[in-house]
Amino acid sequence: MVVVAHPDDIEFSCAGTLARWVRAGSRISYVICTSGEVGIAESGMTKEKAMEIREAEQREAAQIVGASEVVFLREPDGILQPTLELRKKIVREIRRFKPEVMMCGDPTVVWASEGYINHPDHRAAATAALDATFPAAGQPNLFEELEDEGLSAHKVRKVYVTDWAQMELYVNITDTIDIKIAALQAHKSQMKDWDPSSSIKEWAAAAAKGKEMAYAEGFRVITLESDEDWEKSGGRVLSDQSNTA
Numbered sequence: 526m527v528v529v530a531h532p533d534d535i536e537f538s539c540a541g542t543l544a545r546w547v548r549a550g551s552r553i554s555y556v557i558c559t560s561g562e563v564g565i566a567e568s569g570m571t572k573e574k575a576m577e578i579r580e581a582e583q584r585e586a587a588q589i590v591g592a593s594e595v596v597f598l599r600e601p602d603g604i605l606q607p608t609l610e611l612r613k614k615i616v617r618e619i620r621r622f623k624p625e626v627m628m629c630g631d632p633t634v635v636w637a638s639e640g641y642i643n644h645p646d647h648r649a650a651a652t653a654a655l656d657a658t659f660p661a662a663g664q665p666n667l668f669e670e671l672e673d674e675g676l677s678a679h680k681v682r683k684v685y686v687t688d689w690a691q692m693e694l695y696v697n698i699t700d701t702i703d704i705k706i707a708a709l710q711a712h713k714s715q716m717k718d719w720d721p722s723s724s725i726k727e728w729a730a731a732a733a734k735g736k737e738m739a740y741a742e743g744f745r746v747i748t749l750e751s752d753e754d755w756e757k758s759g760g761r762v763l764s765d766q767s768n769t770a
Contacts, residue, residue, distance in 0.1 A: 541698030547591035615657035692743030
């Protein structure tokens, strides 16, 4: 399960890895906190119309990658906050989908580069995702009213953080980078006349530098449950498709 703030956040950050996991047989769920409704700065554009456009683009992008579902929480774009209400919404999705891996951004990143300040919505979505993942989703006596919806506590095994600097694991996306680019191009309202192909390849090549791969996506990985504990609980071991090879 991937939790992000806006349509196109997944495509910029981790779609190559997700496409690889889909090829290996994984089910993928996208949880988009907002619908990006303030992200089309055109005269006469309403939030309602922008929401319709951007949700359609995200669904198309997810289909290109092969994601199983796309969930829009429809929190307000541009002013997203990591509220308890948002945490509960994400807990609901975790308990329903029961992912082995949660993927999200790094809530601590503010100065993303010399020319970019990390969007506050990105930080808010990452905070809410992590707080929902641990410990909330796995505690039966927290948000226990979700039991009335048939949703029981679920412990996520690993968290993959799409990191800017502290990357510890690199996923080889050489075979799926074209899927990543095609998915990003589905966001026509954001790409406009820009072809992202060269930039995406440049960034992915930089991540892969010094490794035996052409293109990579990097992550910081937190293991919340060991292989032994996971197997005892009836889970499956994460495919080695996540390794750097």
